[in-house]
Amino acid sequence: MIKRFFNWLIKPPVLAFFGVLLLSLIFWFEAPLLAFDGKEPFAATGVRWFFIALLFLAWALYFGWKLLRARLAERRLMKSVAGDPAAAPAVAPGQKESAAEMAVLAKRLQDAMAVLRKSKAGSRFGGGGLYQLPWYMFVGAPGSGKTTALVHSGLKFPLSDTHGKGAIGGVGGTRNCDWWFTDEAVLLDTAGRYTTQDSYTEVDQAAWKGFLQLLRKHRRRRPINGVIVALSVADLLQQGEGQRRVQALAIRARIKELHEELGIRFPVYVIVTKCDLLAGFVEFFDNLGRDERTQVWGVTFPLASAEQADAGLKAFPAEFDALQAQLQARLFERMQQERDIQRRALMYNFPQQFAAIGDVLEAFLTDVFESTSYEEAALVRGVYFTSGTQEGSPIDRVMSTLAASFGLDRKVLPANAFGGRSYFITRLLRDVVFQESELAGANLRLERNRRWLQWGAYALTAAVLLLVSAGLLTSYVRNQGYVNDVAARTAEIDQLARALPKDPSPVAALPLLNALRDIPGGYRSQGQEVPFLMGLGLYQGGKLGEGAQGAYQRVLREALLPRILDQMETQLRRGTANNPEYLYELLRVYIMLGERNRLDPEAVRAWLDYDWSRNLPEANELQRQDLSQHVAAMLAPSSQAEAPPQLDRALIARVRLSLAKLPMGERVYTRLKRSLASAGVPDFDVTAAAGRDAGVVLARQSGLPLTRGIAGSFTLAGYKKFTEQIDGAIADVVKDSWVLDQREAVDSLESAAQMKAVVQQMYFEEYIRLWDGLLADVTLVPFTSLDQAARVINSVSSQESPLRKFLQAAAKQTRLDKLKTAKSSVDAATDTVKQLSDAAKRRLESALSDGAQDVLPADVRPVNPVDIHFAPLHKMVEAGGGTLGAAGATGPSGLDGVLLKLKDVAVYLDAANAARAAGQPAPPADALAKLKREADSLPAPLGALVRSVDTAGTGLTLGTERDRLDALWKTGPALFCRAAIAGRYPLVRKAVQEATPDDFGRFFGPGGLADEFFQKHLVNYVDTSGAQWRWRVVNNMDLGMDQEVLTQFQRAAQIRDKFFGNGGKQASVRFDLKPLAADAALTKVVLDVDGQQLAFAPKAAQGAASFQIPSGKGVNAVRFDVAPATTAELRTEGAWAWFRMLDKGMLEPSAQGERYKLTFDLDGRKMIYELTANSVNNPFRRDGVEQFRCLESL
Structure with a gap:
């Protein structure tokens, strides 16, 4: 009775009830002590009763919901396992037999379930007990003794009074599944063919899978609490090794399917049934009383993890030997008690009979439960030996073996004479199997979800508590901080008030006024909602803010208003003859401040804003805004309770007198x-x-x-x-x-x-x-590039032209006659x-x-003077010359014509940009010229804008042309000049490397790189009429290139004229040489110039000889041959050999541009010639040649 009461007491609903009761008592006595913002909401007993009722209502709703959920779950379960077969869904033709079997299974349960709900014992199930009791499944081959073991288990069956045990399950093999409802568990005795699936494989397998799905659906958390594998002694002794292995693998497959379908790990109990078929079993245990027969005979393995699943199987041989040893120890006592010789013989052989199944059983267990890395390891809890009833003839395995060995006839033992007694079943189920109902793991996914839900509920509760606590703590901290802030600001304000300067400027009072205005909860906070995290009954702003507002209004009257009046009086005394209307408004506002009946707050504030923007230079924009806000607060109706200030009436009279003529x-x-x-x-x-x-x-x-x-x-x-x-x-x-x-x-x-x-x-x-x-x-x-300029002009000249819209809007805003x-x-x-x-x-x-x-x-x-003044603009934007916006106005406006010309300019700029991209010169700027002519006839604003387009467009075109020419020069002539001409002879007199005649001609010759570039791209921009070339101005602009660029092109032209006078592609020089004198010691002088010789004797008269370079003889050398011979030698080689020879001599120009005196010195012996060029423009004047430099860029 006490145990029953204790069990009732610890049930969750009862514990929760006492918890709610305790919480209600605490709330009843402690809640009145709580106060929020000076209020005690729980002081009234009615309020407390209401909250206590809410607590009990929550308790009732929660557990009522749990009870209802359990009832609904059990009802769904019963409906599923015992529902109307007619309501079953349609099945495929191949599954008709499975569906029929499922219908038979459901029909057999309908009557039992109906009686169960109404029975006294069913009260336990009616509240969800059937759903909450542990469920076990019997698995075994047909005829393995599952049902017999349950019938003789000694368990209490609530339905036995009405249906009897036979109505639930029969003795012997069952073809359908039987449900056994006990007061401690629900036992599912599956049909043996579900295990072996050897009769109708598809039917059996489908029925088995359907049965497992039914369990998983309605007992999602823990579909079963364990599996009891029934193994008949008859099968162990009579089946061959192959049959036993087939049966073992079938059971193994069913257990694997249970793991996979149900998703849990459950304990497995192996029961060896029909032990009475071992010869001598009945005689050996015949003396046991009823209680002794209920005890457990078998092996319980230690609880092992999944990684050590095989530990029990490995220990089985030793444990089995221990059981046999116990039988052997009891044998002597039993033989002493027995007088019948035949029975004593059976007893004597029983331990051997028992030992005979050891190896077979071990092999069977290994086939069923041995773990692999590919399957879930079974949790084998033990192996137990039972006998449900004593029927059939015992099997004498020992005598059969001996008879076979010696060729004797096998003796058949008589059938057991006793029946109806069970051995070693009752306590096995109650004390071992049922007590370990919680060993079965729960559905991992469901448990994970359940755990997440639980943790979520805990987290939510904790979060709510934390939020409430944090809210109160935050409110307290913030209010404490607010109080401290107000205290600190009050101290700061006291310092500002004591340090307030006597400066009459209102700006001097700003720090004090701002500090007072900005006190949290003060004037600036009027109308603002209390922050949630500062409320919760702890807000202190109401009390402190009221005092702050009063102090602010007092300082406005005592610090700001006197300064404003003093400033006004100063201005009134000073007066201003240049701005009497300003003085009038000043006087008006001054009188308003002293006479409340005439006060207009908006007028006062507007005038002060205007005045301070002009006469308060020490104040920035932000300070003036602050002053305006302070004035608005000072002039607010709530601040007018105090008496108005006293005005200087004498000053008012003097100002009135001076303003009489305004x-x-x-x-x-x-x-x-x-x-x-x-x-x-x-x-x-x-x-x-x-x-x-x-x-x-x-x-x-x-x-x-x-x-x-x-x-x-x-x-x-x-x-x-x-x-x-x-x-x-x-x-x-x-x-x-x-x-x-x-x-x-x-x-x-x-x-x-x-x-x-x-x-x-x-x-x-x-x-x-x-x-x-x-x-x-x-x-x-501003235009930055041709592309950008074209886009701008295109936009300006489009239908949605911003310029058109602006001018039309300006015209509309300056035509005021419309409002007459x-x-x-x-x-x-x-x-x-x-x-x-x-x-x-x-x-x-x-x-x-x-x-x-x-x-x-x-x-x-x-x-209207405005309309008259802007009449040209109106005429320009009006359609057809009519009234702007007038109905019936037709034809393009003057502005449309201008925009059309701008459109032409945009087309020109696009073309110029395209030419630049293609490396071509810009097209003629006719569009810009037309636009320039149009500008002079346009109204002033538009004319100036159009002129700016012309100027900017011309500048961009020329600038773009300069960039184009620069790019052309860099990628062409400049590269060649740098590689073939720069730093080489004859441009550099002392250079070792020489420009080849072909390269020299390709660059400097007529139509060469320099000449072609100039004639093709620059000649139109250059004035070549003077001695010094100059850039030509186009549209008041030039190309913007440096004068040095033009100088180098002029020098290149000079080189062309000097070296290429014959118009050929290769440099050519023609001249005459006449010997004038030679040293007396010389008897012969022969000059060889590229195979052309000039010989003379110093004492003989000599005429002039003509020379041409190149001579065409291919010698490319110049040398002197003198007699008598000297140690020194005058000789040069190469394409420029003659010019290098000239560099070794001394060339002196004469008054005539084409004549030169040429002197050579050979070891102190001089030879003098007269050199006459074929033109005054000859290459012997080297100044222009040596000053030429290759241009890197233009």
């Missing part, structure tokens, strides 16, 4: 501009007007961004506001006569119409000035009168009725 029109215009600026009219934005490509093609010469265009006050929308507000502004100025304390001021006006005309004229003049500045400032983006109303000036003046006070109204009406009509022009629609 024209009312100026005051109206000043106020009107300020009102328009704050009216929210959007500014004119060039980018918005010109489209998305505006920034790509347009720029401002001033460097200002395109987005900074015209203030909204001076746009068409601004003008509309102007016309709407001008009458009200006039009326406001009249109403503000209190500023000057001159109620009769209206009497001095000739008419409201005149005052309005004055204000309009001031507005129009500023309107024109601003738009003139913008139109003159906007131009095209039908009202006359008199009507407008009358509207103004209607807005005045009654007294002023009477005076003004009198003035109008006394002759004001005479001053009005005959045409009540005055001419």
Whole structure:
């Protein structure tokens, strides 16, 4: 009873109930002590009862849900294993027999399940017990004694009262699966053919797989708790080795399928049944009582891991020998007790009979359970020997062997006389098998998911607790930090207040004001929601913020307002004759600050912003914004409880006196501009007007961004506001006569119409000035390349041209006549009168009725100066010369014609770019010339823009041509010159290497590389008429090449003329030599020039001889042959041998350009010749040749 009560007490629902009860008691007594932000939400008993009820409701819902889930799971299981066969899904023809068998299995369970739910014992199953009890499966060959063992197991069967044991399972082989419901477990006695699958293989296998799938579906976590393998002694003794091995492999295959299909590792218990068929078994154990027969006879292996699965099998022989030894030890006692000789003989042989099955059993176990690296190792828990009932004739294995050995007749033993007693089964199931129900592993995937869910629930709970705790801790820490921050800022503010300078500038008070305003929870935090992580009942901002706001308002009145008034008074005392309207507005705002009935906070703030932007140079933009915010806080309605400050009335009177002559029109215009600026009219934005490509093609010469265009006050929308507000502004100025304390001021006006005309004229003049500045400032983006310029011009000249859109928008914004109303000036003046006070109204009406009509022009629609000034622009963008945007306007506009010419320029630039890419010269710039001529007839802004396109396009074309020529030169003549000419003779007098005649001619000759390049690419850009060549200017620009480049080309031309006078491709020189004198010691002098000889005797007269180089004789050498011979020798070789010989002599020019004196010295003996070139332009003047340098680039 106590054990039963204890078992009930430790059940989860009961433990949870007491836990909830304990938590409720704690909550009942401790919750009232909790307070949040000074509130005690759990002080009321009703609130606590409510939360306690929620706890018990949660307990009931949770365990009710678990109970319901268990019931539903069991119901699904019962429905699946005992459902209506008619409801089974359709099967393939080859599976009809399997489906039929499954239907038979289900039908046999229907009645049992129905009785089980209603029985007293079924109460345990009705709550999910059937689902939660351990399940074991019997596996064995047909006739192995599975069912007999269960019938005589001694277990309690809840259904035995109604169905009896026979209704659940029969004695002998069963062809179908039997369900055994005990109070401790559910036992599944499978048909023997499920194990062997030797009758109808496909049918048996399909039924077996279907049965396993059914288990896995409805017992996903742990489909079975173990497997009991039944092995009959008769099979061990009577089957041949091959039959036993087939049976062993069949059982092994079934266990493997269980592992694979169910996905778990489970314990396996091997029961050797029908031990009573061993001769002498009944006689040997006949003396055992009922309790003794329930004990376990067998071997239980130590629990081993999967890696040591074979440890039990290896220990089996020793354990079996121990069992045999125990039988042998009991043999003497049993023989003493038995008097019957025949029975004593059977007893005596029984240990040997038992030993005879040892080797066979060991081999069978090895075939079934021996592990391999390819299969899941079975968890074999033990081998046990049982007898369910004593039927049939025992098998005398020993005597049969002896009879066979000696040729004797085999003696058949009589059948057992006793039956119905079970041996060694009951405690085996209860104390061994059922007690190890938790050894079976769970479905790994399901357990993994279950574990993840559990850990997820734990993590979620921990996260919630952690978040709540962290939230409270964070709130506490933040509020503590907030309090400390406020304390630190308060100390800082105290220091700032003590150190507040006496500087009258409002900027001096900014640090103190900013610090007070920015206290967390203070003025700046008004209307802001409390941060969640600073709330949770711990927020301290409400208390501290209220004090901070009060201190802020006090400092505004005591530190900022006096400085503002002092600054205003200083300006009022100083006055300004140049800007009386500014002084008027200053006086107006000053009086407002001292007279609350006249206070206009927006007007005060707007004027102060305007004043500080002009007269507070020490303040930057951010500081002025801060001051404006402080002024708004100071003028807020919540700050007006205090008395207004005292004003300097004497100062007010003096300023009023000085302002008595200020024209009312100026005051109206000043106020009107300020009102328009704050009216929210959007500014004119060039980018918005010109489209998305505006920034790509347009720029401002001033460097200002395109987005900074015209203030909204001076746009068409601004003008509309102007016309709407001008009458009200006039009326406001009249109403503000209190500023000057001159109620009769209206009497001095000739008419409201005149005052309005004055204000309009001031507005129009500023309107024109601003738009003139913008139109003159906007131009095209700078051109950086032909490709970029072409893209820009293409975009400008397209249908979606940003320039067109900009000019059209500008024309639209400068045509104000569209907003003219039908009202006359008199009507407008009358509207103004209607807005005045009654007294002023009477005076003004009198003035109008006394002759004001005479001053009005005959045409009540005055001419608009803005439209007149921008008429050329309007005409340029209008279609067909009509009104801009007018219906029915047809034909292209002047702007369209300009854009067409720009389109031609874009085509030209594209062609020039293509020519550059192909290495060709740019085409003629006719399009640029036409555009230049067009520019002079265009309105000022457009004309200047078009001229800039012409200038930039010409510059780019020439610059691109320069780059093209430079690239051509580098990749052609420059490479050859550097390789074949540079540093060689004759350009360098002392050079060892010589330029070959062919290379020299290829570069310098007529049509050579230098001459061809110049004639083909540069001649049009060079003036060759003077002694020094000059670059020719095209369109006020040249190629931009250095003068040195041109000098080298001129020298190359000189070399051409000197060396290639005959027009050939190879250098050729013709000259005459005449001997003049020779040393007296010489008797013979012979000069050999390339095979051409000149011989003379010093004392004989000698005429001149003609020479030509090259001579065509192929000698390529120059030498002197003299007599008598000297030790020294004058001799040169090579294509330039004659010029090298000249270098060894002394060549002196004469007054005649073609004649030279040539002197040679041979060991002190001189020879003098007269050299006459065939032209004054000859190669013997080497200055131009030696000064030539190869150009690396142009």
